Amino acid sequence: MSVSKALRRGLALSGLLAAGLVVPAGAGAAPAHAACVTRPAANTAAIPGTAAVSRATAAAVQRDLRQREQTHPARKSKAPFTVGVVWNVFYDQATGEGNLSDAALQRQIDVVNQAFSPVGLSFRTYQVYRYGVSHAVLHGVAEGNQNEAYLKQTHKYNQQYLNLFTARPDDSRGWATFPWDYASRPGYDGVVLNSDTMPGGTRPDYDEGKTAVNLIGHWTGLWSTYQGGCSGEGDYVADTPAEASPAVGCPTGRDTCPAAGTDPIHNYMDDSTDHCRVQFTHGQLQRVIGTLAQYRGINL
Ligand SMILES: [Ca+2]
Ligand SMILES: [Ca+2]
Structure with missing residues (x-):
């Protein structure tokens, strides 16, 4: 079987x-370790390290989201x-x-x-x-x-x-x-x-x-707050300051991008320690409302 x-x-x-x-x-369970990875699954977010996708992928998602919102407003x-x-x-x-x-x-x-x-x-x-x-x-x-x-x-x-x-x-x-x-x-x-x-x-x-x-x-x-780094649209959320890379620990005052604002180290979508992460922003929650409506049929 x-x-x-x-x-x-x-x-x-x-x-x-x-x-x-x-x-x-012995019922055919897969081998144990990373050596058996064939290739990473597309469009999934892992942490640490690979939670960011390419800027092109993020941009394509954004185009699709906007198009859906114009066709079927939530x-x-x-x-x-x-x-x-x-x-x-x-x-x-x-x-x-x-x-x-x-x-x-x-x-x-x-x-x-x-x-x-x-x-x-x-x-x-x-x-x-x-x-x-x-x-x-x-x-x-x-x-x-x-x-x-x-x-x-x-x-x-x-x-x-x-x-x-x-x-x-x-x-x-x-x-x-x-x-x-x-x-x-x-x-x-x-x-x-x-x-x-x-x-x-x-x-x-x-x-x-x-x-x-x-x-x-x-x-x-x-997206992660460090999605896209310092340039472009980053995480497509306006009120999360751009961030070059995942925060380590809880580095108060960290500022890795020249754009206004210190890094959002207290945001749940950064990689700081659990004690450090305590918030989503208004912009993130608005994005959640939009994406849940368009892709999961959940209307808030
Ligand atoms: Ca942002
Ligand atoms: Ca900055």
Whole structure:
């Protein structure tokens, strides 16, 4: 039986709340480490380092967004919207590593909700699925590799649901897909989150759950604040000063671009430490409203 059939059969057998599906060892699980990366998936945002796309890609997205807005202006509902979160919790079937408690999931949701409340967007756990996998798969998942494809076989529902895949990738805090990617790769939509970044996690300086806020920021249509560097349109948000590169630590007064304003190190879409990142700007939230309306059919 193929891995995908095994997964599907497991889901069918275990019903809506799949508790502890165990993928048999040797059932075709992908090799473990980055050596098996064939090529990076297009248009996904990973951190650290590769969260920026090319200026040409960002410009093309902007043209598409503007064109859509002219053709189909967003209905402004002025009402809050709650996104259903589908948790895909992957854990080590031998040791239980990564098998997060429901309380741990809720603590993460609470941090995300605090960040997005100014725009009327909230998140609520809709379903929790837990999957036992090998240590190699749990730690070997990387953006664009076979392990990621393996995990994402569990993806569910449509573009209005947030699929959150938790694992323990050795080389990343996580990555996300953008709203405009949904049409071409619906089964890849969502956020892969290293669970060591969740509130109370084990990752130094990144243990307050802001990584998920940042990645869900991408999922809602935001670029990193350092997108495009100092020139051009940057992140296509007017009230985030241009920034040459991701901030490291919490460097107060950092100013890497000649344009007005110091670097937005306190912004969720920078790469500063969790304690340092506390805000979205008005411009970012306006962009979220626009991109969610155009690409996810969510009207705020
Ligand atoms: Ca900006
Ligand atoms: Ca500046």
